[in-house]
Amino acid sequence: MTKPKKSKVNNNPFFGILAAIIVSIIGMLSVYIAGNARGYDPSLTVLVRNALLMSVFLIIYYLLKPKYKGDFSILVVVAFLTGLGFIVQYRISSAINVDFQETLIKQYSAAAKKKMESDSLTTITAESDSTASESARERSFDAIQDEAKQLLRLEEFKLSRLVREFIENVPGWSRVIISYLIALFSIIYFVKKCSNDRFMDSLSKPFFWVAVTILLLCVFVVLSEVKTRGRFVYQMTPWEAFKITIIIFLAGFFAKFKEDFLRERPKIKGQRIKRMLIPWGPFLLIWLIPQFLFVLLKDFGQVIIYGGLVVVMIFVITKRYIYLFGGVAVTVITSKLIFLSESFLPAHVMLRFKIWSDIWVLPHNQAWWDSVYQVMNSFFALNAGGMTGSGLGLGYPTNIPLVVSDFVYSAIGEEMGFLGAIVLVSAYFVLFLLGMRIVVESDNDFEKLLAVGFTTMLAIQVFVNIGGVIKLIPLTGITLPFISRGGFSFLITFIIIGFLMGLSHRNGRRNAP
């Protein structure tokens, strides 16, 4: 075996980050130009805000620069991906707002008319004079319309458009800015934490993280109960936080009980179960409880992610192919079982499986169309995009339901074409390679497993999302990292990046002369 050469790490990501910022500004500007020409009126303030948020990457670089010895390439790739995300989100949101307002006004005026009719009925019974009731009807209609305008904040300010937009968007602004800033600065926080050996030691204690995970589980259960009441909690998706604690737990656990996993099977029958119980028992307990919960919640995307994660981690630590092939076999068998046991599964999951296995199942009636509506619209978008795409701001991706979060990839496919999709997927792949580089260069099992866990987590998430959008695998409700909207998943993704950069920093510090 050859001794690994010391390969250079990227110490100057300045131009990369600058290019990412420029790319995002160019993209948003072209969306702005196209939007103005086509008349869906994108907001200039949001463009400036996004550009400013992008420039935070430079601040992070300058804050990390003095002490950081790891690979800055991760930050560059993340900056590019986030920049692409800003472009797409800017594109979609600027188109949606117009439609959204219109539909709101229509809905409201329809409701107002109904209200008006019921009002006029009462006035007619009260007053016999028809003209008076008509004028009252008109008055009430005007009043309701004014109310609608006030609600939608559409009344004309005598201010410039920029200032008006600023004032109108402040509530939305603060939420977006705060969540993005927290996400971005969590990179610095976790990089610094990871350079601390005591922190890493505390991370590698698996049973502490069992406690944390169970605590989070409780919170999660409580929150999922609350979920239905308000949208706020629903948007938070608290189980995203699991991703981190469960990876830390698994890494610590596998690192600690590596020998137990690798040990040959004891010959004596009584001891076999006892010996097997030590490594497998706690692992299966902690791993299966959330899996079971996700099954109950019908969130099969998460099941796939955690399943794939565990398979990869066990394989990396034991180097036994049986776990990899066993994982694949289990997936195949479960999907077969799912087909066989129709009554066990909820109807919508069954439907998704059926659509996945044969989308052209006859007859093509309304029920069929309702079931394939989402995926088919995504195909229409991809097909309209073709090789080079329709151009930023020049497509029609807003027809796809959930295009902001789950189906953001088809928007990219339509407006940037297949070339844009290749670039995006290759960016994710480069991020994956950078993660694997950390794995290869790390010297102890815990750090290695941690890096493997975080990297494969991101990669599987990308695969599950894109695969669902293009119907390679059944559709699941998983977001695309860095691109999809959603403050909390964004935060978790950046914490993962912070951990990866911290691990890279530890490798770099160790290898440094």
Place this chain on the structure above:
Amino acid sequence: MLLILTILKFLILVIIALFMLKIGFTAIKSLHGVFSFTRRREISVVVWVFIFAFLSLLAYQSYWQLFIQNKYFAKTKNLHDPRPWIIEATTVKGKIYDRNTADSLLLAGYIESADGGLPRRFYPLGEATAHLVGYSDVERGKAGMEKFYFARLMGLTRFGEKEENNYINNKYFRIKPIGNDLTLTIDHELQKCAYEAFGDNKGAVVAIEPATGDILVLVSAPSYHPDSVSVDEAWVRIVQDEENQRLYNRALWGRYPPGSTFKTVVASAAIEKGLDPVWEIGASGYLPPGVRRKRVYDHERASYRRRGRVWRGQGKLDITRALVKSSNAYYAKLGVTVGDSLMHEIAFRFGFNQPVAWNISRQELKDGIVAFQSSFPPTKNAHELAWSSIGQEKVLATPLQLAMVAAAIANNGVLMKPKLELNEKPQIWQRVVTEKTAKKVQKMMREVVWSRGGTAWRMRMKEVEVGGKTGTAEITKIIKNEDGSTEKVIVNNAVFISFAPVMNPKIAIAVVAEGAGYGGAAAAPVAKEVYKKAHKLGYFKNDETKEIKSK
């Protein structure tokens, strides 16, 4: 600006791709040995699994995005993809003009919508041009010129510089798409006049300029208002009106027995053959030879009997006099004398038994303008030939075909390709009969109007000298009673073909009125109104300003 957007898009992709290549290359270098399974085998396996996964993603996506050839997908996309409708709603489609563009009265244009939304498609002539111009609706589809010339109206055709510019904008940039205008050969004054003259009748009016093939009038009645297509209740009422079949374009798709108007075709064939027999037509009519026998009587026999008088026959008739009196017996005999092969030859040259050859030089119209074929099926025996010769039996003609018959005779025996687009150059479809024959038939048709006892005496007028031929086709119609039982009723379709002026024909008109009675009484007055209007508009003036001579 349009170019800049594309350049910017590719700039973004190229910048990202370059940086990804650079970073990816260094990453691959640092992972040396991993890709070739020489170092860290477990990591190699994981890396290769994910390479395979990502590549399979792109491969599968490329199928949906680039290579898909599924008929189900094409069908579903055609049915459910909202993009074409969004594009159509946001495109300023081309206007449709009539031939008098100077009058600036459109057949289709735009009007500001009342609720402040996008401008609404507007058809100023409303019901008069409903079948011709058609409609375009999200739920109800397209019809008429809005369908046939859809690509041009949307600016997706590329002939000439202006259209090319529009095409590039609309296809690739889609910024404020603009369509290309269309100028039809229709004269809106005549169209309106014809529709109003038609009144409550069912049927169609077609007017052709014989020398060029320009279609001046294309009216189908009963009609519908194009604005009512997008209104649910009105649409339901139109569709459920089974008795009137309002959406059916009778001018192009209605196939009617031509009745006595087919005698002009028989006369053309006979004169072409050099026949001008003088026959004694008695009260007993004509009995065609052969197995199946049914006497052909003249129409006077029935009317005389109705009045309680006895029909004593026409006496001696030559070919002209027989056309004037519209003698069924004479023309049945003449048809049998001419023979099956020549009859079919001449009818084929008039346009029967073949698809309509539209004058369309541009290949943008995939389906072309849909007009049904007129048919004169091969006859098995003399009986069928005799009855076919007087336009009964299995002979069916569209109003457009009838107008073409009149136009071919009026144009001295040369049939022009019918055309709807003004910019096209006139094209000869085929020569039907010799000029001499055509002149003879023209004179005969003049006599039908002006001679004593002519069936089209109602067409005599001061303004212009008209030549024509009336027709009354008997059809059995099945009528549903209220209690559900069906009943067979014999109905008379009024048919009239004509041209004017006789000396130098400028317009040829065909009128078909379903179940309206005798051709001379029900159909001819409609043509008369149109001729009067045309005279007012100066169609029959001798100066060369209004007409296009291009023979």
